[in-house]
Amino acid sequence: xxxxxxxxxxxxHLDLTEVEQKALHRLEERERAVKRGGVLVRENDPASEIFIxxxxxxxxxxxxxxxxxxxxxxxxxxxxxxxGGLVYHEGPETIVALADSVVCPFDKAAxxxxxxxxxxxGAMILVYAQIERVALTDRLAALGRTSAKAxxxxxxxxMRNRFRVMDKTIRGEFVLGLTQEEIGDATGLTAVxxxxxxxxxxxxxxxxxxxGKVRIADEKALTRAANYVDRYENLDLSWLPGAR
Amino acid sequence: xxxxxxxxxxxxHLDLTEVEQKALHRLEERERAVKRGGVLVRENDPASEIFIxxxxxxxxxxxxxxxxxxxxxxxxxxxxxxxGGLVYHEGPETIVALADSVVCPFDKAAxxxxxxxxxxxGAMILVYAQIERVALTDRLAALGRTSAKAxxxxxxxxMRNRFRVMDKTIRGEFVLGLTQEEIGDATGLTAVxxxxxxxxxxxxxxxxxxxGKVRIADEKALTRAANYVDRYENLDLSWLPGAR
DNA sequence: CGCATCCTTGAGTTGAATCAAGGGGTGTGG
DNA sequence: CCACACCCCTTGATTCAACTCAAGGATGCG
Numbered sequence: 001x002x003x004x005x006x007x008x009x010x011x012x013h014l015d016l017t018e019v020e021q022k023a024l025h026r027l028e029e030r031e032r033a034v035k036r037g038g039v040l041v042r043e044n045d046p047a048s049e050i051f052i053x054x055x056x057x058x059x060x061x062x063x064x065x066x067x068x069x070x071x072x073x074x075x076x077x078x079x080x081x082x083x084g085g086l087v088y089h090e091g092p093e094t095i096v097a098l099a100d101s102v103v104c105p106f107d108k109a110a111x112x113x114x115x116x117x118x119x120x121x122g123a124m125i126l127v128y129a130q131i132e133r134v135a136l137t138d139r140l141a142a143l144g145r146t147s148a149k150a151x152x153x154x155x156x157x158x159m160r161n162r163f164r165v166m167d168k169t170i171r172g173e174f175v176l177g178l179t180q181e182e183i184g185d186a187t188g189l190t191a192v193x194x195x196x197x198x199x200x201x202x203x204x205x206x207x208x209x210x211x212g213k214v215r216i217a218d219e220k221a222l223t224r225a226a227n228y229v230d231r232y233e234n235l236d237l238s239w240l241p242g243a244r
Numbered sequence: 245x246x247x248x249x250x251x252x253x254x255x256x257h258l259d260l261t262e263v264e265q266k267a268l269h270r271l272e273e274r275e276r277a278v279k280r281g282g283v284l285v286r287e288n289d290p291a292s293e294i295f296i297x298x299x300x301x302x303x304x305x306x307x308x309x310x311x312x313x314x315x316x317x318x319x320x321x322x323x324x325x326x327x328g329g330l331v332y333h334e335g336p337e338t339i340v341a342l343a344d345s346v347v348c349p350f351d352k353a354a355x356x357x358x359x360x361x362x363x364x365x366g367a368m369i370l371v372y373a374q375i376e377r378v379a380l381t382d383r384l385a386a387l388g389r390t391s392a393k394a395x396x397x398x399x400x401x402x403m404r405n406r407f408r409v410m411d412k413t414i415r416g417e418f419v420l421g422l423t424q425e426e427i428g429d430a431t432g433l434t435a436v437x438x439x440x441x442x443x444x445x446x447x448x449x450x451x452x453x454x455x456g457k458v459r460i461a462d463e464k465a466l467t468r469a470a471n472y473v474d475r476y477e478n479l480d481l482s483w484l485p486g487a488r
Numbered sequence: 489c490g491c492a493t494c495c496t497t498g499a500g501t502t503g504a505a506t507c508a509a510g511g512g513g514t515g516t517g518g
Numbered sequence: 519c520c521a522c523a524c525c526c527c528t529t530g531a532t533t534c535a536a537c538t539c540a541a542g543g544a545t546g547c548g
Contacts, residue, residue: 063472070385080265087374089480093381108483114484115367119360122370126359130331136380137328137337140312143307143387144432148536179494188458189248190389195496227308238332239352241360241533392504423526437504437527 005054005104009078010124014233017243023118027111028052028104034097040081043094047085049105053077059176060084061185071186074098074134076162080128084113100176106109120196120241127237135231143188146227151187152197153226156207156214161230173204173215200223245450248272249298249348251350253322253370257479262488267362271355272296272348278341283323287338291329293349297321300345301421304328304337305429315430317376318342320406332354342421364485371481387432390471395431396441397470400451400458405474417459445469 003025009017010024031054034040041047043062058075072093075081085091086108115122144150156176164170180198181191189197201207206222208215216222247269251260254268275298276285283292287306302319316337319325329335359366386395390484400420408414424442425435433441445451450466452459460466 036251062381064385064389068389070388072381072384086380086483087371087378087481089478092378092475108480112367112483112485115359115370116363119363119477122366123356123359126370126373127331127364129370129377130327133373133377133380134331134336136377136384137306137316140316140380140384140387143384144314144429145308145312165350171429172544179433181494189497190537192497192538197479199496212393231336234333235331236490237350239330239356241356242389424528425526435527436506436529439502443528451508 040095041091047091051081051103054102057099070186155227158229284339285335291335294346295325298346301343313429398472401472
């Protein structure tokens with residue numbers, strides 16, 4: 001087992017030196033368990049820590065005045081969690097566990113030190129921030145300009161792809177692990193309408209469902225319906241500084 | 245006149261050393277003019293350069309299959325432009341000038357060097373990436389969960405605040421400089437409906453309009469209607485590494 | 489077994505889109 | 519210097535995608 005989840009993630013793209021590995025390991029010295037449903041950071045609470053998600057599944061969301069919820073992002077092992085809090089005194093979003101999870105907390109100063117001593121790792125953190133930014137713009141375009149069906153289709157594809165990073169054996173079929181209400185809050189729809197869209201996708205033979213499992217039956221057609229691009233692919237990292 | 249627009253922006257938060265100023269100046273050695281309507285980067289074209297916007301106003305957007313457009317962001321002097329292209333071979337979004345503009349292009353390697361030699365500046369670039377990320381999540385929540393009126397109100401407030409960073413004299417009244425179609429493409433609405441929402445805001449005495457100028461008549465009420473937070477305020481930068 | 493949570497489907501409503509028509513300003517070429 | 523074209527704004531009428539409300543059904547848990 002590797003010392004660092006984040007190192008493993010970065011390692012997909014880069015050959016890390018031993019010193020770098022050790023530096024990343026230091027970010028994950030401490031561990032904290034979060035039970036399913038547990039809150040890691042609450043919106044508008046002081047945010048002095050950042051986390052690496054080591055195990056489990058989490059999500060971040062904001063609540064609006066009228067009580068409605070917008071899910072911003074689902075978080076997978078190796079993701080940096082709560083980075084929004086990096087630049088503010090209070091966390092801009094709530095982070096909760098969707099499954100029993102383990103996170104590694106570290107404080108802002110540790111990140112600062114890392115960037116000072118390992119510019120290449122600092123650059124990689126910037127890279128991930130950009131990937132997430134672009135993924136967010138994709139979702140923005142989806143909410144602003146695409147149909148309910150397309151948004152649900154895109155969510156299914158994204159979740160499948162992100163699960164697959166951890167478990168290479170996943171192909172068409174996977175456990176989504178979200179309620180239809182959660183899908184709705186992520187896609188800007190109501191739970192009822194999500195249900196209808198799933199049914200439509202099923203009737204159109206793009207997916208099939210049974211017992212909590214979703215199977216992507218016609219990936220080409222689904223991708224076309226979804227307008228989906230995997231932003232974790234085809235990176236250009238040729239410009240990164242050398243290792244230190 | 246300062247040597248660097250970006251340095252000026254950062255200087256609002258930080259006392260830059262002379263070496264740092266010089267390093268930032270180097271990013272803006274070259275200049276390129278872009279006429280109103282001119283395209284700086286086209287989606288899916290090779291993206292080897294990044295830019296600092298020095299003068300003018302630009303926007304970034306994506307086009308969907310059905311020809312509809314989602315405006316992702318408006319860009320103001322001092323903003324880093326095209327950073328999405330940093331991590332991909334092709335630009336993920338199109339960038340065009342809304343007014344005659346001047347940008348300073350530099351390549352990815354220059355950013356890499358900057359991060360290596362000036363970790364604090366690298367950290368500031370990460371800070372701005374995070375600010376934009378959080379601002380994007382605000383807009384995501386707006387598109388997913390708020391009414392047309394709230395979205396238009398939020399856009400007006402955001403544009404006013406960002407113009408004000410450059411021109412401190414701006415208070416309630418300012419030139420928006422966007423067509424209603426552009427407002428619609430930014431907020432996920434049609435131009436027709438944007439028009440109706442502007443009229444409503446006017447009828448409700450939250451704003452007034454004449455001759456291309458918008459006046460925010462009741463800022464409190466507009467902010468309440470918009471659910472808007474200025475993400476460029478109240479930063480926590482206490483954790484930044486020391487200058488080099 | 490009983491309660492809670494989630495899923496499903498139907499019926500009716502509504503916020504925003506679409507379709508349509510006209511008005512005002514501006515730039516340009518005859 | 520006028521006339522035409524173009525672009526943008528405005529408003530009304532109609533349509534439609536997604537929401538709300540409502541009622542059951544399935545599943546799982548204490």
